[in-house]
Amino acid sequence: MSEPDRTPPLLEAQHLGKLYRVGGWLRPKHLRALHDASFTLGHREIVALVGESGSGKSTIARLCVRLEAPTSGRILLDGRDVLREERGRATLAYRRRVQMIFQDPFGSLNPARTIGQHLERPLRLHGKAKTRADLSARVHALLDTVGLVPAPEVAAKYPQELSGGQRQRVAIARALAVEPDLILADEPVSMLDVSIRADILNLMLDLKERRGISFLYITHDLASARYVADRMMVMYAGHIVESGPSDAILQSPQHPYTKLLLSAVPDLEGSFRRELPARSGAPALVDSPPGCPFAARCPDVTDVCRRETPRPVALDEGRVVRCHLYPEPSRTRSE
C-alpha cells in the first residue's frame, strides 16, 4: 500500500476493556468480560464475531452501541472519539447511525405494545415518516422485508402471539427502521430455520451492497458467518484470539481455540461421539490466573503461556492471532 487510505473506518475500537463488579459490596471482585479488544468495522462491510459462549461478544456490541461505557479504551466513529465528545449514554444522533439487534427476542419486545407500535416508535422518533399513512406504509414495508406477512395482520399482533423466530424478525425490522449506517446484530437468526435464515442473510448482503449498511454479525453459525462476512473475529474468554478473512480462518485456523471451534462444527454425517482436541472446562473470568486464558485447555500449552498473556501478532493476509506459538517479530528484534 503506497498511498495510505485517508478515510477513517466507520467504527474503530481501540484497546477496549470491560470489568464488571461482582460478589456484593462486602467482598467486591472484578470480572474481566473484555480484555484489550481492538478492531475496525469498515464502511459497507460485514464482520462476523464468533466464539465461546460467555466470551464477551454481546459485551462488545453493548459497548459499541453505547448502552454501557467501557472500563478502558476508545471508540471512534468516523475517526471521532465518541466517548470523549459526548459522555454518558448514546444520543439520538448516535442511535440513528448505530443500531443493535438484541440477542434475546423474548426479552427485548414490550408485551403491551403491538408489533406495529414497536416499529412506529423509531420511525417517529427519527422523523422517518410525515403522515399517518406514510407511517403505516413504512411499517408494512419493513414487515414485508423480513418475511412477516400478511403485514397488516402481523402489525396488529402483540409479541406474545408470535413464535420465537417471528419475534427475531420483528427485532431485525426494528433495527432497519431508522436506516442506520451500522447494525450490531447479536445472534439475529439463531431461532430461524435454514429457509428464512437464508432470506435474512441475503437481505443483509443486499443492504450492505445497495444501501451501504455495515454489520457486526454475532453468531454461532460459522457457515452463515462465512456466507455473509468478509472478515471474522474469534473470541475466547474476553480476548479476540484470532481475526482475518473468513475463508482463510476457516481453511487454516491458526489459534488453538479456533482449531477446537472448527473441529466441533457438526455436519449431517458426523457422529456426536467424537472426541474434541482439547479438554473441556469453563475459563475463570473472576480472579483469572495470569497468562493465556486458554492455557488450562490448550493441547499446545508451554510454560510461557501460563506466565504471559499473549499479545496480538500480525500474520500475512491481514490475519492477527494472539498466541505464543506465533512470536512477536518486532519485539524479538528489539530485545
Add this chain to the structure above:
Amino acid sequence: MPSAPLLSVEDLVVEYQTPSGPVRAVDAVSFVLERGEVLGLVGESGSGKSTVAQALARILGPPAIITGGRVLFEGNDVLAMTEDELRRFRWRKMSFVLQSAMNALSPVLTIGDQIIDVLVTHERTTTRAARERAAHLLELVGIDPARLASHPHELSGGMRQRVGIALALALDPPLVIMDEPTTALDVVVQHEVLSKIAELKEKLGLSVLFITHDMSIVSQFATRIGVLYAGRLVEMAPTRELFRAPRHPYTKGLLGSFVSIHGPRRRLAGIPGSPPDLRRLPAGCAFRARCAEATDRCATEAPVLRVIAEDHPTACHLVSP
C-alpha cells in the same frame, strides 16, 4: 402387562383464540416417545413446535385451548391432571427447557438459589446437599460453579440458556422437553452439553423431546425425527432413514438447504414462498403453493399420514409404499 410407552400423543389439536377467529397451530399430531429415545421435532418458524411442547407440559394458557386429543405419560392422561397432580408431575417426571429460557429466570434471585429452590421443593434434601448438587449441575453445563452467586443479568445469553438446561436436569426426570435449547451456544459448548445429556440417556434412560431448526444437530443427537409443517406432522422416521431417504418434498427442501463451512460458496436459497396463513389454510395440501411436485389432486385433497416404509409415515400424495 406390556408397559405403556413413556409418552404417547394422540391426535393433539391446539387452537389460539384470536379476535379474527381461531388459529389452529397444532392439528391432529400423534407420536410415541419410548424410553431412552431422543425424538427430534423440526419444522420452520411458526410451524407449531413450541405449541406442541407447551401443550405436552401443560404450560399453555389462554388464548390457547387444547381442543382435542390425548397425551399419555406412562399411560396416565396428562391433560386430565389436576393442578395438584401437575405440581408433582412437572420437574420430577417431565421437565422442560423453554425456548425463552434466556428470559425465564427470576431476575431477583441468584442462579444458585433458583436451582436450590427447585431441589428442596421437590425432594427431601438438605440445603447443603442441594448446594453441592447445584454446583455439580452447573459444571455439567460448562459453567464455573463460582457463578452460582451470580444473578441472571450477570450472565451471558448462552449461560442463562445453560442454567435452564441445568434446572431441567436437576431432579433426574425420565423425560425432558427441550425447545431450541442450544441457540445461544457455540459449537464446542453445545457438543459438550449434548454429550453429557447423551451420557445421562445411557446411564439413566433419560428421554428427550428435542425441538430445533438445526438439521446438523438433530442428525447427530436424535434417534428419530418428526417434521412439522403448518401444524401437522408431514413425515417421521428414524434419523438415519430420514437423512438417507427423505420422502416429503418439504423435508427434502429442508435437507437441501444445509450449508457446510467447507466447499464452494453458493448462493443460499431456502424453500421458496412463505408458510400458509393458519387462519385460512388452503384446501388440499398445505404445502402445495411451495411444492415443485404438486399435481391437481394436491389442490383438492389433503394428504393423510400413511406408513410408507417401516417406522416411516409420510403425508404426501406422491409417496406410496
